Amino acid sequence: MSPEEVEALLVEMExxxxxxxxxxxxxxxxxxxGVTAAGKLADYEIxxxxxxxxxxAHQEDIRLAASLExxxxxxxxxxxxxxxxxSELFVAWDDILNETENKVTKLDRDxxxxxxxxxx
Known part of the structure; x- marks a missing residue:
């Protein structure tokens, strides 16, 4: 390559x-x-x-929680x-008591x- 070609190539690739x-x-x-190295990975592998x-244990806890739920x-x-x-029994009992009170009141009036x- 001639020096001009090399210079043109360098200008183009600059x-x-x-x-x-x-x-x-x-x-x-x-x-x-130290970012490219493994760093403290060996410390964590243990x-x-x-x-x-x-x-x-977490998975077992999840299963237990689901069972308890x-x-x-x-x-x-x-x-x-x-x-x-x-509630239904109370309403029925209240109805019976009201009917009984009404009958007693009517009997008292009579x-x-x-x-x-x-x-x-």
Missing amino acids: PEIRAADRDMREIEMLEQK LQPRLDALLK KRIAALVERHATHVDAL REERQRLGYE
């Missing part, structure tokens, strides 16, 4: 060369900070069995059924009327 230079400086800076045990839902449903039944008229 943006790529500058970008590559900038990238290399960034890589060097990251290496100085914790993997503990993490596995915790995840297993179902039991509680069944208890709440039974409670609601009992409350409904007791007796007072008979006494007023002298039948008793």
